[in-house]
Amino acid sequence: MTLIYNATFDKNTRKLSFEDKAGNEIYSFTVPERDPGSVDDITKPLTLKATQDGSTVKLTAKGSPDGTFQTSRDGGNTWTDYTIGTAIALNTDDEVSFRAKADRTSKQGVNDFFSFEMTGKIEAWHNVMSLHRTNDFATY
Known part of the structure; x- marks a missing residue:
């Protein structure tokens, strides 16, 4: 099991990345645009x-x-x-x-x-x- 050490979010690409202590990306996903009508x-x-x-x-x-x-x-x-x-x-x-x-x-x-x-x-x-x-x- 790898522990998450850092999380970053890129506003331009909407990518959320999770890294281990060495800075290696262990998981990431792109946050979809939210439909303003659904709020x-x-x-x-x-x-x-x-x-x-x-x-x-x-x-x-x-x-x-x-x-x-x-x-x-x-x-x-x-x-x-x-x-x-x-x-x-x-x-x-x-x-x-x-x-x-x-x-x-x-x-x-x-x-x-x-x-x-x-x-x-x-x-x-x-x-x-x-x-x-x-x-x-x-x-x-």
Whole structure:
């Protein structure tokens, strides 16, 4: 087994190289360019997107945590009060966003917390802090 002694990154070629103590390259790879469109937007609320028809998502409470939430099915243009434990049906490419109805939704602990239950296949996008603050969660 060879130990890595040094790592270098060439910004021009995007090559990351690992060297042993003698300066011999023992491993390298080229870091691919990142698609700017794939970078997640932390200014948007937590959004769950189905990748399979018949998927469901619901927010549940264990114990007695404090907090109320809202959901949006139109990208955050309109918000509706959410009833804890209500399953939301999603088909492929359907999305639902969640946010706190009022800031500082908390009083979580070992026995008091919220959690998501999901069926099917769901992707999570954007900022989970929207469950804690209504609007300025990106800078919280």
